[in-house]
Every structure is written in C-alpha cells, then in structure tokens.
Amino acid sequence: MTDFPAHADVVFVGAGHNALVAAAYLLDAGRSVCLLEQMPRPGGWVQTAELGAPGFLHDRWSALHPAFVGGPVWAELGPDLRRHGLEYVTAPLATGSSLPDGRTAIAPVDPQSFAEELDRLGERARWGALLGAVGPQLETLLGLLGTGLDTPEAQAALAGLLRDSRQSRVPFGQLLSGSALDLVNDHFGTEELRQLAAPWPLHFGAGPEDPASALWAALALVLLGVGVPTPVGGSGRLTDALLALVTERGGEVFSGVDVDEILVSGGRAAGVRTTAGPTVEAREAVIVSATPDRFYGRLLRGWGDVPAGVRAQAAGYRYRRGCFQMNLALTARPRFTDSRLDAGGGINLGRGVEALATSVRQAEAGLLPQYPSISWHEPTAVDSTRAPEGRAVVRLQVLDVPHTPKGDAAGTTYGAAGWDAATAEAFADRVLAEAEAHVPGLTGLVLERHLTTPADLARQNPNAGPGDHAAGENSLQQALTQRPIPAHAGGHRTLLPGAWLIGAATWPSAAVSGASGRAAAQALIGRTP
Numbered sequence: 001m002t003d004f005p006a007h008a009d010v011v012f013v014g015a016g017h018n019a020l021v022a023a024a025y026l027l028d029a030g031r032s033v034c035l036l037e038q039m040p041r042p043g044g045w046v047q048t049a050e051l052g053a054p055g056f057l058h059d060r061w062s063a064l065h066p067a068f069v070g071g072p073v074w075a076e077l078g079p080d081l082r083r084h085g086l087e088y089v090t091a092p093l094a095t096g097s098s099l100p101d102g103r104t105a106i107a108p109v110d111p112q113s114f115a116e117e118l119d120r121l122g123e124r125a126r127w128g129a130l131l132g133a134v135g136p137q138l139e140t141l142l143g144l145l146g147t148g149l150d151t152p153e154a155q156a157a158l159a160g161l162l163r164d165s166r167q168s169r170v171p172f173g174q175l176l177s178g179s180a181l182d183l184v185n186d187h188f189g190t191e192e193l194r195q196l197a198a199p200w201p202l203h204f205g206a207g208p209e210d211p212a213s214a215l216w217a218a219l220a221l222v223l224l225g226v227g228v229p230t231p232v233g234g235s236g237r238l239t240d241a242l243l244a245l246v247t248e249r250g251g252e253v254f255s256g257v258d259v260d261e262i263l264v265s266g267g268r269a270a271g272v273r274t275t276a277g278p279t280v281e282a283r284e285a286v287i288v289s290a291t292p293d294r295f296y297g298r299l300l301r302g303w304g305d306v307p308a309g310v311r312a313q314a315a316g317y318r319y320r321r322g323c324f325q326m327n328l329a330l331t332a333r334p335r336f337t338d339s340r341l342d343a344g345g346g347i348n349l350g351r352g353v354e355a356l357a358t359s360v361r362q363a364e365a366g367l368l369p370q371y372p373s374i375s376w377h378e379p380t381a382v383d384s385t386r387a388p389e390g391r392a393v394v395r396l397q398v399l400d401v402p403h404t405p406k407g408d409a410a411g412t413t414y415g416a417a418g419w420d421a422a423t424a425e426a427f428a429d430r431v432l433a434e435a436e437a438h439v440p441g442l443t444g445l446v447l448e449r450h451l452t453t454p455a456d457l458a459r460q461n462p463n464a465g466p467g468d469h470a471a472g473e474n475s476l477q478q479a480l481t482q483r484p485i486p487a488h489a490g491g492h493r494t495l496l497p498g499a500w501l502i503g504a505a506t507w508p509s510a511a512v513s514g515a516s517g518r519a520a521a522q523a524l525i526g527r528t529p
Contacts, residue, residue, distance in 0.1 A: 004254045007281035008034035010524070011272055013259045013299065014289030014463075016044025018502045018517035020242035020253075021073055022287055024080075025521035027249035034280055035246075036257040036272065039461065042243055044289065044503075045469075046512060048234025051327060051450040055388040058327040058450065059235040061469070063377050063395055064346055065512045066094075068238070069229040072146040073514035077245070084248075086241035090227040091344025091382045097195035098349050100437040104338040105192035107345075109227040121190050130187045133169040134218045137161055141219070146518040149481050149507050150491025158481070170218075176476060178214035180206075181357055191352050197221055198353045199373055202399035205470025205510050207320065207360045208353065212476040228346050228377075233385050238512070262286055262299045262499060269498035282498070287520055289503035291463050291471055292484045293317045300496060310495055313485040317505075318478060321363050322403030322454025323469035324372075326428055329448040330392040333380060334439045341438075344381030349374040349438045359400040359409075366406040368415045368423070372398045372431055376438075391447075398431055403454040403467035419455035419467075463503060471504035483507050492520045500524075 010026055012019045015037035023033045035042070045061035068074055069088055074081075092113075096106040105121060108114045118124040140161055144154050161172040175183075180201045184194040200220035201213040208217075231237035246253060258275040271281040288295055296306055296314035333342070341347055350356050350373035359369035380392040387393050405415035405423065410430070414423040428451050436442050454467020463471045472478060481490035484505040491507075492500050500523075502516040 004036065004257070004278070004280055005034055005252060007271070007283060008032045008252075009282070009284045010034075010287060011280050011282040011285075012036065012287050012289070013262075013272060014038070014044070014503065015042035015253050015255070016289050016503060017046045017239060017242060017512060018044075018514055019287065019289050020239070020246055021077070021514035021517035022502065022521040023246045023251050024077060024242065024249065025518060026524065027246065027251050029525045031284065031524075033246075033251045035251065035253040036259055036274065036280070037253065037255045038258045039255065041255050042253050043236060043239030044461065046235050046239045048236030052448045053329050056329040056391065056393050056448070057234045057386045058329075058393055059379070059395055060327075060452070061325070062512050063235050063379070064228040064230055065235070065238065066223045066226055066228050067145070067508075067511045067513035067515070070223060070226045071142075071513050071515060073518050080245050081238075081241040084241040084244040086237055087232040088229040089232050089382050090229045093341070093343040093345035094224040094227045095196060095345050096341050096347045097192055098336065098338065098341060098347060098438040099191065099195060100351060102337055103192050104341060105190070105196045106340050107196060107224060121193060123188060123190060123193050126187055126189060127193070129169060130218070131221070134175065135222065137165055137168070137172045137175070138219055138222045142222070145508055145513060145515045146522070148491035148493070148519050148523065150489040150493065154490070175212075175215040175218060176480070177211050179210060180208040180213035180217035181353055183214040183217055184353060194353045195348055195350055195356075198356055199348045199350065199375065199399075202321075202360075203375070203470075203510065205320070205468070205472060205474030206479070207364070207475070208357055209360070210475035212474070212479045215479075216474070228344075230379060230383070232383055234379070235512070259299065261302060262288070262496070264303050264496065267305075267497065269496050285498050285500060285524055287500045287502060289463065290501065291317060291465060291505040292488075292501070293465075294462060295494065295501055300499075303496060306495060310485070310487045313487055317484060318473040319403060319465040319468040320473040321360070321399065322401045322467035323452075323457060324398040324401045324427065324431070324454065325452040326396045326431060327450040327452075328394040328396070328446055329387070330394060330445040331447050332390060332445055333392040334378065334394060334442050334445060336439050342381060344378060347376040349376055349435060356400065362409040363400045363402045366402045366404065367409040368402070368405055368407070368427055369400050370410040372427075372434060373400055374398060374431060374435055376435070392445075396431060396435060399469070401427075401454065403458075403465070419453040424451050424453050463505065470510035474509045479509070480507065483509060492516060492523070
C-alpha cells in the first residue's frame with residue numbers, strides 16, 4: 001500500500017503488539033501516529049488463525065500472556081480493550097511438569113491447592129525459603145516494567161537491589177550471575193519441581209546454564225502466580241483489540257510496507273523512506289520494532305555519526321537458539337498419565353534438568369537434540385471456542401533446537417541440510433514420540449499438524465534473525481542494562497535523537513507484555529523521565 005500520509009507526529013516501523021500499545025498511549029495524549037508493518041497484517045508474533053481444518057484456531061506464535069495481564073498496560077488499557085472484545089481466561093493450573101516415569105508436579109493458581117502439592121512433594125519449606133528471599137527483589141524489578149532501565153530512577157533501583165540484598169539468602173547479584181540449573185538444584189529437592197522451573201528461561205531467550213538464567217527462572221515463578229491468562233478465541237484477540245483501539249483513536253496502520261531507511265535531518269530522526277520509494281515525515285519521533293543489528297546496520301546505514309564501537313556492538317548482536325513449534329488439531333482432548341495436568345496451563349515435558357541441559361548444549365553445537373524438551377499448552381482445556389465440539393488444539397514448542405542445524409545428536413542424517421522439509425517432519429515425529437510418553441495415545445488423535453521451524457521464523461519476521469523466537473540471546477551479556485547493546489543501557493532511546501527502539505530485543509525482552517511500547521510512549525509524553 002502507498003496511500004499512507006505524508007507526515008505524522010510519530011511514525012512506527014513495525015506494528016507488533018508493543019507498537020500498537022505505544023500508539024494507543026500516544027493517540028490518547030493527542031499525537032498523530034502512522035504505523036508501517038512489513039508483515040501481511042499487524043500484531044507481530046501475536047496472531048491466531050485457522051491453519052487447515054475449519055474451526056481449529058491455532059496460536060501461530062505466542063500464546064500465554066501473564067506478563068501482560070500482570071503488568072501496567074492491562075491495568076491502564078484494560079477497560080478499553082475489554083470494550084473491544086478482549087476477554088482473558090485463566091486455567092486453574094499455571095504450570096506443571098511431567099517426567100517419563102510418571103512423576104509430576106503441578107502449580108495451581110489457587111494458593112491452598114499449591115501448598116498441598118508442595119506438601120506432597122516435601123518442598124513447602126524449600127519453596128518458601130526461595131520465594132521469600134527473591135520475592136521482594138523481583139517485586140522491585142517488576143516495578144520497572146514499562147519503563148527504560150537508563151533512567152536515574154531505574155538505575156538507582158537496580159543499584160539498591162544489589163546493595164540491599166547482600167545479606168539475603170539469595171542476593172540479587174547471584175540471580176544476575178547464576179544459572180537456572182544451579183538455582184533449582186540448590187533450592188529444590190525433587191526432580192519434579194526442578195523440571196517445572198528450569199525450562200522457563202528458554203522462553204525469555206536464556207539457556208538453563210547461562211548467567212542470568214537464575215533471574216529468569218525466579219521471575220517466571222513469580223509471574224506465574226497469576227496463572228497463564230490467554231485471550232478467549234486465541235492470542236490474536238489481543239492484536240484485534242489493540243488495533244481496534246488504535247483505529248478508534250485515529251491512528252493509521254498499513255501492512256505489507258517495508259521501511260528501508262530512517263531519514264535524518266538536523267541531527268535527529270525526521271521520518272522514514274519505504275522500499276517502494278514514498279516517505280513519511282515524523283514531526284516528533286520514529287519508533288522502531290527491530291533488533292539492533294537491523295536498526296544500525298540497515299535502517300541507519302546512511303547516518304555517518306554512529307560511533308564505530310556502537311556499530312560493532314550492533315553487528316555483534318547474538319542469536320543463540322531457534323524455536324520449533326508444532327500446532328496440532330486433535331480429534332479429541334488429550335489426556336495425561338497424571339490427569340491433574342489436563343487442567344491447562346503451560347506444562348514442561350522432559351527427562352529431567354540434566355537432560356534439558358544436554359539438549360540445549362546439543363542445539364548450541366548445531367545438532368538436533370536427541371531428546372527434546374517440550375513446552376505444552378492445550379487452549380481447549382479452558383476455551384471451547386478454539387476447536388469444534390469434542391475436538392482440541394495443542395501447541396508444542398521446542399526451544400532447545402539449533403536455529404541452523406548441521407547434524408543430529410541422534411546420529412541420523414537429518415539436519416545436515418538445515419531445516420529442510422524432511423528434517424522438519426522427522427523432528428516432529430521425534431517430538432510426538434517424546435510427548436507420547438506423557439500423553440498416551442496422542443499420536444492417534446492427530447487430525448492435522450502444522451510445523452514452524454526456525455527457518456520459517458526467519459522468513460516470516462526479520463526480528464527473529466536466523467530463527468530466534470526471543471529476538472536475540474538474553475543471558476547476562478545481553479540482558480537488563482546490556483540489552484540490546486551496552487550503548488543503550490537497557491533503555492529505548494537510541495543514539496539518534498528522536499529514534500526509539502522497542503520490541504523483544506529490548507528490555508524487558510521476549511514475552512507479551514507491551515512494556516517496551518509503554519516505556520517509549522510514556523517517555524515521549526513526558527510522564528516518565
């Protein structure tokens with residue numbers, strides 16, 4: 001499309017959920033906005049669609065929104081989003097784990113039920129000691145959602161966390177430098193609870209042995225206290241409601257538009273030029289949803305005032321692993337060996353935390369893991385609108401895969417040619433076989449399966465780099481005040497005045513939260529430093 005306006009107060013490059021959140025705030029403050037999205041429709045990774053058989057609604061990428069519902073954006077925009085049809089449903093089970101020998105753990109949303117489960121496992125004292133130590137620290141950190149970490153207030157809060165927790169059972173500095181594997185092994189006595197907690201950092205872009213993965217594991221356990229809310233009708237309902245709110249407030253959104261370059265005038269961002277040629281002037285700011293390598297390497301390639309060191313930081317931005325996803329349409333609801341896991345939530349299936357660490361190491365060596373770990377989510381456990389009556393949809397994510405495979409840890413020839421069709425299908429068979437050990441009869445229920453490989457992610461969205469769902473590694477060297485690059489200090493301002501960077505590559509990283517969009521908008525409005 002080329003009928004977009006000649007100018008706007010704020011021009012957006014990308015119209016993912018963070019951009020739509022920012023646009024909603026800015027429009028409410030009286031700014032005009034124009035959003036240009038490269039993908040066929042707005043929403044970025046927040047989409048729901050029929051992928052085959054009618055009536056089966058699959059979340060194509062993201063599915064669970066605890067960071068959104070538990071954060072400031074929902075508190076502030078929620079009434080308007082509800083008015084536009086957004087309704088959340090929360091499973092009674094937040095998360096759980098399943099091991100092939102039948103051992104399981106569940107984390108119900110109801111505190112009393114969870115206490116009973118901890119007593120069954122003999123873990124109540126250990127859980128209480130860990131959460132009692134890290135809870136106050138993470139409450140402070142969660143208070144920084146929706147703001148940049150480059151502000152004096154945020155920097156003071158982080159310094160205070162390091163200073164004031166030195167005598168804690170788990171100092172904040174230990175969470176920052178420690179691994180999730182050490183955290184769960186040091187603080188939990190059962191493999192069931194370790195398996196429940198250790199895989200969660202992979203959703204944020206950190207492996208279980210990475211520095212700072214201890215922080216992401218602990219943060220996930222705190223966030224999951226509100227359960228795993230998901231929109232009725234699918235994750236994409238959030239995009240629908242945000243798009244309706246932005247349109248209602250006068251915003252203009254255009255899809256299928258590739259922005260080639262940010263225009264610079266007078267030493268600041270002045271607009272954008274599209275690949276097709278037309279330009280849009282930005283009277284106040286340009287807000288970009290991108291990774292730093294794309295931002296400085298492509299969009300600002302013509303601006304000569306970027307220091308060489310910053311260009312080197314951006315060019316060296318790291319992607320570590322890929323994401324393999326399988327969306328299943330089933331002829332009936334699946335049933336776990338432990339029926340308690342049938343209640344919904346995000347369930348971790350695997351062979352234990354040492355096997356998880358092994359599979360991540362294999363992935364980072366470019367090998368398909370022999371025993372992949374699985375993040376399981378069945379929306380139809382709590383939302384009957386997602387499939388025809390009596391049927392079901394399930395999403396299986398494998399986050400311990402190579403983004404660019406070169407072989408197979410199981411010794412087959414698959415993977416040698418990357419994510420070709422044969423490799424994808426064979427790996428899907430392997431994942432189903434692993435899931436079958438926890439959900440007997442699963443394979444026989446499959447009506448359709450739809451595969452998304454890291455190569456597919458790379459084709460669908462350039463922010464995935466070579467196929468990284470988290471838009472870049474999120475271990476210590478690219479986390480918090482190092483995200484996305486040290487030059488940004490964890491903030492959303494870039495080196496070009498008037499240009500802002502938001503999205504999964506920025507603080508607070510991957511996850512549906514709307515936090516980076518809110519942070520940039522509030523700073524422009526002047527409500528935050």
